[in-house]
Structure formats: C-alpha cells, structure tokens
C-alpha cells in the first residue's frame with residue numbers, strides 16, 4: 227500500500243458537525259448517527275483560489291454577466307482541453323450548461339427521437355438511464371464484465387445490443403461508478419463500433435481530472451480522429467474535480483459545432499444558463515486550482531489504497547476492482563444473505579449510507595457504491611462499520 231500522507235494533513239480534520247448543515251444534502255439526508263458515504267461530494271474545503279475569486283466577485287457586483295458564454299472562460303477551457311489532447315476546438319463548438327446532467331438530457335433530446343434506442347454501459351451513473359427513459363427513448367443496458375484485470379467492456383454484448391433504432395452511445399470516461407479510465411485500445415474499439423453503426427456518441431468526461439498516478443493515460447474520446455470528433459459531443463465541468471457541485475455549471479462541446487447547436491435548439495428556453503458565480507468559480511479553478519487539485523488527488527489515492535487494502539484483509543470474498551480515477555468504490559455484496567436489501571441493511575445495521583445498486587441499472591441488486599472522499603479516520607470508521615455488519619459481528 228502506498229501512503230504518501232503525513233499524519234497532519236488538513237483533510238484529516240473533517241468535522242461532521244461543520245458539514246451537517248441545511249446546505250449539504252450528503253450529511254443531512256439520513257440520521258445524525260449515520261455516516262454518509264453516498265452522493266459524490268467530497269468532504270474537503272473549497273480551493274483557496276476559488277474562495278478568493280468568489281469573494282472578490284461578490285464585492286464587485288452580482289448583475290448580469292456574460293450569459294451567452296463568457297469568452298474568457300471559453301478561451302481558458304479550450305486551452306485546457308487542448309492540453310488534455312482535445313485540440314482544435316472552436317468557441318462556437320462549446321456551450322455552457324447549468325450542470326452536466328442537463329447536458330445528458332439535451333444530448334438525448336437533440337440526437338434521438340422518441341422510440342430510439344441508446345446504448346449505456348452498466349453499472350451506470352443513474353441520470354444516464356433517466357435521461358433516456360424520462361423522454362420516451364429506450365435504454366439498452368450493456369453490463370461491464372469484471373475480470374481479474376478489473377471492469378472491462380463487453381464488445382460482443384455491445385454488438386448484440388444494436389438494432390435499427392439505435393442512435394446513440396453514452397460513454398462515461400472515466401466511468402462512474404467503477405472508476406475505469408478507458409484505454410487507447412478500448413476507445414479505438416468503441417470509436418470503430420460507433421462508426422460501423424453510424425451512432426452519435428456522448429462522452430461524459432467530468433471525472434477526467436481525478437485520475438490516479440497509476441491510471442492509463444487519458445485520451446479524450448473525440449480526440450481519436452476527425453470522423454470520431456464529428457459524431458461526438460463531450461461533456462465536462464468543474465464540479466467533481468473541485469468539489470463545487472453547489473454552483474452548477476458544465477459545458478457541452480464538439481468539433482462538429484452543428485451538433486452542439488442541435489442540442490441547444492432541442493432545449494431552447496428550457497435549459498437555463500449557469501449562474502454568474504459558477505463562471506467566476508470555473509475560471510479561478512482553471513487558473514489557480516492546480517495545487518489544490520494535486521494535493522486532493524494524493525489524499526484520494528491514499529484513501530483508495532487504504533480501502534483496497536482494508537477490503538483485501540477484512541472482506542476478501544467481496545469482489546472489488548480498485549478505481550483508476552475518482553473517489554467511488556463499487557462493491558459486490560451479492561454473496562451476503564441480505565443482498566436483496568443490502569443498502570437498507572447497511573443503513574440499519576452499520577449506520578452507513580451508501581448508494582444502492584439497482585439505481586445503476588438492471589441486475590445490480592446486492593451492489594453498493596461507496597464514496598471515499600472523506601478523512602482517513604471517517605473512511606476507516608465507515609469501513610469498520612461495513613465489515614462488522616457484513617460479517618455479522
């Protein structure tokens with residue numbers, strides 16, 4: 227296990243009493259004695275650069291801002307995405323969103339018709355599924371396979387799921403909840419598959435900046451070649467990396483500006499725009515957030531290693547693949563006698579709140595998702611509660 231942390235890391239001092247306030251969903255949904263390890267927030271404070279920028283903005287004004295798409299933020303984001311490998315984006319191919327989930331919905335609305343089918347790898351971040359089914363489209367769920375190397379794409383199953391009504395493939399890269407960063411070979415296979423079946427692709431790359439040092443190199447899906455770029459809409463935002471979900475903002479972007487325009491038209495007048503403070507926040511994250519991100523990532527990676535070692539020693543029969551990115555762990559507790567209501571069982575018996583498997587797709591009863599973006603002490607407490615309840619201690 228690698229532990230790069232000193233004992234005096236500021237994130238060791240996560241204080242439940244400070245977090246448990248009305249503005250915080252994670253810490254208030256369940257009872258006071260419940261340790262919340264569910265929704266994907268971090269328990270860590272906001273980056274100093276972001277706090278400073280927000281203070282200054284509040285002192286300046288709160289009038290209308292560049293609602294049609296702040297050119298400075300666009301330039302910063304295009305530059306950042308270029309450094310990530312997504313070069314050649316034009317400002318007209320980038321549009322801001324009040325959050326990434328609205329972008330998932332806009333993509334389904336804009337790129338498919340009612341009755342069309344959409345391919346989704348499961349387990350899946352739940353709004354992928356609801357974005358499809360809430361508006362009369364049909365989701366085709368394609369389960370990932372757990373192999374000794376970790377979660378993998380099942381290409382034969384993906385091929386088998388295509389019909390003449392299939393229009394769109396929704397990819398999560400890195401993947402929530404397994405934490406997979408898809409490799410060059412996997413992305414190539416998916417790009418060839420999309421080309422063969424003439425599918426649009428939405429690639430949600432919201433977790434891309436939370437990759438651990440041992441993850442494969444990150445390749446933006448649309449960066450693979452021109453034809454792939456032309457059929458792809460990429461979604462991104464700052465909320466996972468900088469723990470700023472309360473200030474909703476995201477972006478949809480494509481080398482094919484007409485696709486972005488199509489998404490905009492499909493939700494015109496309904497979508498809304500991000501608030502001015504969120505624009506200030508994202509700009510400051512991109513210009514001054516690097517050090518905070520590096521420190522946070524190191525803490526998360528050490529937490530991941532701690533979690534993996536804990537499971538290996540205390541719950542060795544629980545199938546688990548350590549995530550390559552982000553702060554979510556996908557646990558297979560189907561072997562437990564209470565697998566049929568495992569989330570409720572752990573809430574009642576262990577007083578820990580986890581996300582329930584069935585919300586991630588069909589066939590995931592008995593699975594739970596655990597968020598390890600908290601202090602080491604609280605993570606250890608949560609894991610001990612989990613192991614105690616699972617082993618029936």
Ligand SMILES: Cc1ncc(COP(=O)(O)O)c(C=O)c1O
Pocket residue numbers: 266324325326327328351398402430432433463465471474475476
């Ligand atoms: C893959 C993915 N997309 C989107 C979101 C939510 O984005 P937003 O809060 O900006 O709507 C999440 C949140 O966990 C996520 O994991």
